[in-house]
Structure formats: structure tokens, C-alpha cells
Amino acid sequence: xxxxxxxxxxxxxxxxxxxxxxxxxxxxxxxxxxxxxxxxxxxxxxxxxxxxxxxxxxxxxxxxxxxxxxxxxxxxxxxxxxxxxxxxxxxxxxxxxxxxxxxxxxxxxxxxxxxxxxxxxxxxxxxxxxxxxxxxxxxxxxxxxxxxxxxxxxxxxxxxxxxxxxxxxxxxxxxxxxxxxxxxxxxxxxxxxxxxxxxxxxxx
Numbered sequence: 272x273x274x275x276x277x278x279x280x281x282x283x284x285x286x287x288x289x290x291x292x293x294x295x296x297x298x299x300x301x302x303x304x305x306x307x308x309x310x311x312x313x314x315x316x317x318x319x320x321x322x323x324x325x326x327x328x329x330x331x332x333x334x335x336x337x338x339x340x341x342x343x344x345x346x347x348x349x350x351x352x353x354x355x356x357x358x359x360x361x362x363x364x365x366x367x368x369x370x371x372x373x374x375x376x377x378x379x380x381x382x383x384x385x386x387x388x389x390x391x392x393x394x395x396x397x398x399x400x401x402x403x404x405x406x407x408x409x410x411x412x413x414x415x416x417x418x419x420x421x422x423x424x425x426x427x428x429x430x431x432x433x434x435x436x437x438x439x440x441x442x443x444x445x446x447x448x449x450x451x452x453x454x455x456x457x458x459x460x461x462x463x464x465x466x467x468x469x470x471x472x473x474x475x
Contacts, residue, residue: 285310290364292346292402293371295322298421302368303330303339311366313339314359316346346371346398347390352405366417367406369399372443395439396446403450411454418454420447 289306293299295317303315307330317323323341330339340362344351356364372395375387403418410416422444 284366286312287365288312288314288362289366289368290314290316290359290406291368291370292316292398294326295319299368299370300326302370302421306366307334307337307339310334310337312362313337314342314362314364315339316342316344316371318343318345346402347393349397349401352398352401356405356409363409363413364406365410365415366419367402367410368419368421369402370421371398372421372440391439392442396442399443399446407454418450420450422447 284306289311291299291302291306291313294303294315299315299317303313303326307313313330315323315326320341320343323343327339327341330337340359342355342358344355346352373391375384375391399420407416407418410418420443422440
């Protein structure tokens with residue numbers, strides 16, 4: 272962790288509402304803890320209700336005043352995703368962390384499971400598009416917001432036995448960069464916005 276001068280000015284995000292998908296383990300859970308430390312209000316989604324409830328209890332016990340809303344759902348349920356902004360009211364999401372993703376199978380290209388392929392595309396690509404489409408209109412209307420897409424080195428480098436995964440994550444990376452460029456152009460009409468791309472994370 273850098274303790275010297277910061278390259279970018281730090282933003283005060285206390286009380287911002289942060290939605291993290293795939294928050295029940297790994298990077299998603301780590302994001303939840305970090306945003307809680309920053310004093311944010313959390314909306315955590317995942318498929319495992321017990322893990323979400325346990326994480327909520329642990330975070331609220333450690334950080335007094337931090338509220339956690341849990342939503343048990345699969346991000347591939349597109350109707351549920353589209354309805355989520357309305358279901359969360361009066362909470363309005365300021366920071367969306369598209370973290371949910373998965374990797375299935377290590378078969379050679381000619382032996383790929385089509386079921387695995389479809390599931391990875393649905394989770395790593397289509398769900399990212401759907402979540403972004405659900406929450407970006409509100410952010411744009413309010414004139415503030417951050418979109419963070421978590422990816423993988425597999426979006427940059429192919430490796431044996433991962434044809435489906437590398438394809439899905441390459442598409443996700445391209446989508447993230449396209450969103451960053453589109454939003455920067457759109458929002459520059461009302462105020463100065465910048466986008467920064469680094470190590471497979473896009474923030475606007």
C-alpha cells in the first residue's frame with residue numbers, strides 16, 4: 272500500500288451507496304470490506320444468502336453506522352437485474368462494482384462444453400451489460416456516479432484450455448473500455464469527466 276503522495280486526489284465517498292455483485296467471496300467480499308471502511312452504504316448481491324447475511328453481520332458489527340442491504344440473486348436473471356434499481360429505492364446507487372464472474376472448464380477448444388460457454392458468456396459479459404444498463408441512467412440523471420468493472424489477466428492473455436473464458440473476458444474488457452469512452456464523451460457536455468484504465472479496472 273502506498274503511504275506517500277497520492278497520484279490522484281482522494282475522493283470522499285462516505286455515505287455513497289455502493290453496489291457490489293458477487294460479494295460472497297474473493298474480490299467482491301474484499302471490495303465490500305474496503306468500501307465499508309470508507310463509510311459507504313453497501314448493497315451486496317450474490318447467490319448464497321447465508322454468506323451474504325454473515326458478511327452483513329460482520330461488517331455492521333465492525334463499522335458502526337455502516338448499513339448493508341443484501342440481495343440474493345443471480346446476475347444472469349436479466350428481469351431481476353432490470354428491476355433492481357426500483358427495488359432498492361430510496362437507495363440510489365452511486366458506485367457500481369461489476370465483480371460477479373466465473374471460469375468453467377479447462378478442455379481444449381474442440382471439446383468445450385457449450386453449457387459452460389453459455390454460462391460464462393451470460394455471467395461475465397451479458398450480466399455486465401445488463402447491470403450497467405440498469406444503473407447508468409440514474410447516475411447520468413443525477414450527474415454523478417462510478418462504474419467499476421473487475422476483470423482478469425485472461426482478458427489480455429490467452430492460455431491453453433481456456434478458450435471460452437479468454438473470449439468472454441476479452442469481450443468484457445472491450446465493453447468496459449467502450450463504456451468509458453462513451454460516458455466520457457456524453458458527460459463532458461455537462462461537466463468535466465475523466466476516465467482511467469489500469470490493470471483491467473475501468474472507472475468513470
